[in-house]
Amino acid sequence: MSVQYQAVGWNRQKKIYDSVLVAGVVSYLAIFTGAGFFIYPTATAEALLIRAFGTLALLLVHITLCIGPLCRLDRRFLPLLYNRRHLGVTTFLVAVVHGVFSIVQFHALGDVSPMVSLFISNTRYNSLANFPFQILGFFALLILFVMAATSHDFWLHNLSAPVWKRIHMMVYVAYALLVAHVLLGALQSDTNVALAVLLGLGLLAVSVLHMLAAANERRIDNLKTRAAAEGFVEVCDVAGIPENRATVISVEGERIAVFRYDGKVSAVSNVCRHQNGPLGEGRIIDGCITCPWHGYQYLPDSGASPPPFTDKVPTFRTRIVGDKVLVHPCPHAPGTRLEPALIESSWVRAIQ
Ligand code: HEM
Numbered sequence: 001m002s003v004q005y006q007a008v009g010w011n012r013q014k015k016i017y018d019s020v021l022v023a024g025v026v027s028y029l030a031i032f033t034g035a036g037f038f039i040y041p042t043a044t045a046e047a048l049l050i051r052a053f054g055t056l057a058l059l060l061v062h063i064t065l066c067i068g069p070l071c072r073l074d075r076r077f078l079p080l081l082y083n084r085r086h087l088g089v090t091t092f093l094v095a096v097v098h099g100v101f102s103i104v105q106f107h108a109l110g111d112v113s114p115m116v117s118l119f120i121s122n123t124r125y126n127s128l129a130n131f132p133f134q135i136l137g138f139f140a141l142l143i144l145f146v147m148a149a150t151s152h153d154f155w156l157h158n159l160s161a162p163v164w165k166r167i168h169m170m171v172y173v174a175y176a177l178l179v180a181h182v183l184l185g186a187l188q189s190d191t192n193v194a195l196a197v198l199l200g201l202g203l204l205a206v207s208v209l210h211m212l213a214a215a216n217e218r219r220i221d222n223l224k225t226r227a228a229a230e231g232f233v234e235v236c237d238v239a240g241i242p243e244n245r246a247t248v249i250s251v252e253g254e255r256i257a258v259f260r261y262d263g264k265v266s267a268v269s270n271v272c273r274h275q276n277g278p279l280g281e282g283r284i285i286d287g288c289i290t291c292p293w294h295g296y297q298y299l300p301d302s303g304a305s306p307p308p309f310t311d312k313v314p315t316f317r318t319r320i321v322g323d324k325v326l327v328h329p330c331p332h333a334p335g336t337r338l339e340p341a342l343i344e345s346s347w348v349r350a351i352q
């Protein structure tokens, strides 16, 4: 949609999301520093703050990385995905406090500039125990900065979706740098069992969830479609698609979202124009397919966003034969209106 696009009607949800996020951040910092004074009575306030902000940033990175696969596995997690960019920006802000405090604490008292000191004070790259782990944190922070700075839709439109996506996939590089930052840093100088266990559990959760989500996607892609007449393929029974929802099928690598609404069936590409969100996991709100990620909307019969917006997705022909929904896998140009298949009124009554 246009740069000025406003997601429709979910502003209350957005406010709740941001309030929960801020409350979570403040509570974590208060509990960590409060408990830290008792657990480590000799630790300075600066050291506690560095640790509180560092561990919180790492926790937020884990949450960000887990939300994507969780939503692919279970739609109930979708509210977490909405506004995930605010989570990303918050992660950067928390991480920058940790980074700046660390640089001031460990590099500000020398006779070279703190930033120069960060890079030259330790060059023991051949030592695991004394590796210059702070430099790894610096590069992770740089990636978080680039992601936070380009998170607005302005950049998505100006950089193009593929470039934007590639930039944001760098979160995995940042994650690898952070794991190394902690393994080669805090865990070398300090036998902090809790941090080691949490890092291990986090790594396990991120890896397992990504593998499960990938297996789920492969299962959808590998479902055999049954060919029907004139190039159409069978999707499912009419009753297999809940009202105002979709079923997604994959034909020759193309995912198609087949929606049922108001006694009709229409099919569009499953890929949202905004950030490739899965349209088939959204629902029809106010007559429009509404992307579950950030609320972009498309008319189900034409795949076009309602005016004044101009975004469009490809559409596919649909048919209903007996109780079966069929779709033709050949995409029509984005925005092409196709007559929806009509569900016989006796069927509508039977499945309601
Ligand atoms: C310029 C960038 C960074 C610098 C200079 C830096 C520096 C440091 C230092 C000196 C420590 C050891 C602190 C101590 O044990 O007292 C540390 C630990 C840590 N850092 Fe960083 N860091 C940077 C970036 C990051 C980023 C981006 C993250 C996460 C998103 C992060 C997460 C952590 C964590 C989780 C620890 C372990 C905390 C603990 O000791 O309990 N750091 N960092």
Ligand code: FES
Pocket (backbone or CB within 6 Å): 272, 273, 274, 275, 276, 277, 278, 291, 292, 293, 294, 295, 296
């Ligand atoms: S609205 Fe953002 S991906 Fe669809």
